[in-house]
Amino acid sequence: MVWWGIAGGVDEIVRYTYRLRPGAQAQHALVQEWGRCRFLWNEAVHQQKTGSKPTLAKLGKLLTELRGRNAWMREGSQVAQQAMLRAYTQALQQSYTVKGRGRPTYKSKKRTWASLEYSTRGFSIRGGRLRLPKGVSIPVVWSRELPSDPTSVRVYQDSLGHWYASFVVRREAKPAPEAEGRIGIDWGVSTTATTTDEPYDLPYLGHRRRCAAELAKAQRKMARRRRKGGKQSNGYQRARRQAAKLHKKAARQTQHDSRVWAKRVTDNHHLIAVEDFKPTFLATSTMARKAADAAIGAAKRELVTSAERAGRKGVLVQPAYTTMTCSECFARAKQALGLDERTFRCQACGYTSGRDRNAARVILAVAERGHTSVEDIRHVQPPFGEVVGAV
Secondary structure, X not given: OOEOOOOOOOEEEEEEEEEEOOOHHHHHHHHHHHHHHHHHHHHHHHHHHOOOOOOHHHHHHHHHHHXXXXXXXXXXXXHHHHHHHHHHHHHHHHHHHOOOOOOOOOOOOOOOOOEEEEEHHHOEEEOOEEEEOOOEEEEEEOOOOOOOOOOEEEEEEOOOOOEEEEEEEEEEOOOOOOOOEEEEEEEOOOOOEEEOOHHHOEOOOOHHHHOHHHHHHHHHHHHHHOOOOOOOOHHXXXXXXXXXXXXXXXXXXXHHHHHHHHHHHHHHEEEEEEEOOOHHHHHHOOOHHHHHHHOHHHHHHXXXXXXXXXXXXXXXXXXXXXXXXXXXXXXXXXXXXXXXXXXXXXXXXXXXXXXXXXXXXXXXXXXXXOOOEEOOEEEOOOOOOOOOOEO
C-alpha cells in the first residue's frame, strides 16, 4: 500500500493494492489497451519534440481525430486514453517547474510495463470482480475490505508479469501517538542507518546476499539460453522470470523491514533529523552491490513518508562535513577521514566516538539549533521536502 496525502485531517486519502488474476482474454485486452495508451503518449512526446507545446486541450483534439479515423483506437477505452494524456501534461508541467526534472520521453514496448488509469466512469466492482470498459472482467484477490468506495483505480503490471489494481479510497485518519524524543540519522552501508540512539539503528540485513548463489545460478541459465539475434525462447523467458522473482523477493523483504523501522522511529520521536544522502555515486564504487542491497534510498523514502503522515517535525541535512565535525565542541578536522577509519577523535577537545554515531549527533544538532556554524559552513533548517543548503 502506498500512502499519500496530509496527516492530521479527519479523513486521509490512501491507496489499497490488490492482486488481479486475469484470464487469457482479459490479459490480452489489457495489453492491447496499454498499446493504445502508449501510442498516445509517444505521439504527445513527438509533438513536443517537433516544437509545439502540447496542452491538454490540443491533446484532447488529437485524441478525437485519432478515434475518428482509426478503428483500432475506437476499440479502446476513452477513459483510459484521456487519463494517459492527463498524466503526460502533468509530467510535462513538472519538467518546467521542478529543477532537474527532464522532459517526458518515449515509452518503449520492451522497457516499460503496462499502467492504466480509470476514473469512476471507467470501472465498477461487481460480485468481487473488477469490471473495466469493453466487457473486461477480472477476479480480484481481496486480501482486505475497502474502507470506502474507490474514486479511481490504477491497473498495472510488474516485472514478473503479475497484474495489480491500486484503488484510491478515503478512510478515517488515526492520530499518531504523542512523542517528545529527538533523533539524528546517518546513512551507511555496513549499517544502513546509524542513529543517536543505538536501539533504533537499522542494521544491514543482506537479503540479496542470502539469495546470491541462487540468483547467480538463474543468471547463468539466462546467459546460456540467450540468443544473439531474434526473438528469445520460452526457456530464456522462464529463466528471466526466475531471476526477476528473486530480485523482487529481496526488494519486498527490504521494503517491509524499512517500513517497520520507520514506523518505530516516528512513533517515538517528534523531531527527526535525516542526512540528505544521495547514494547514486555508490553505483560506480566497489561497494555498489552491498549499497544496492542496503537500499538506502528506499529506507529514506519510507522514513520521510512515515514522518509526514504522523505530522512529525523533520529536517533534511546535507552530509557536508558531518563526518569531520565534532558533536561536542563542533570543531572541524583539518583532513577528511578515510573510509577505513571508523573511529572519530577530536583533536580540540579529545572526544572519541564511532564515526557514524558522531555524524548522527552532528545532524541532530543542526536540527535542534537551527544552524551549526563550522568555519565557513553553515547549515540551515527547512522542513521535509526541502534540501538543507550550505552557505
